[in-house]
Amino acid sequence: AMVCWMPELSSLAPRTKFGIKHTTRSARAMVTELRYRLDINTLHRDSGASALGLNEIGRVRLRCTRPLFVDDYRRNRVTGSFMLVDEATNATVAVGMVRGAVG
Secondary structure, eight states, X not given: OEEEEOOXXXXXXXXXXXXXXXXXXXXXXXXXXXXXXXXXXXXXXXTTOOOBOTTOEEEEEEEESSOOOOOOTTTOTTTTEEEEEOTTTOOEEEEEEOSOOOO
């Protein structure tokens, strides 16, 4: 999935756990891999990035505790989008688009 990280005081790194909200379902999710960070000015993929900071966009792999029935965002924007929520504060920390589901 492609995600945009929103909080200023924290960063998104692999092995971080969140709540995930997708359509009407909620579950717990963990970022298992940060594949790359996207430089929005040059569209360069920084595959050596270890975290995402404020307003940075990156490609991640998520593992969820429940099955989520998703579509690619290009096919269906409703079932292809999700939110990541900080479970301690219930604040939305990231929004994302599904770019290919892995079973």
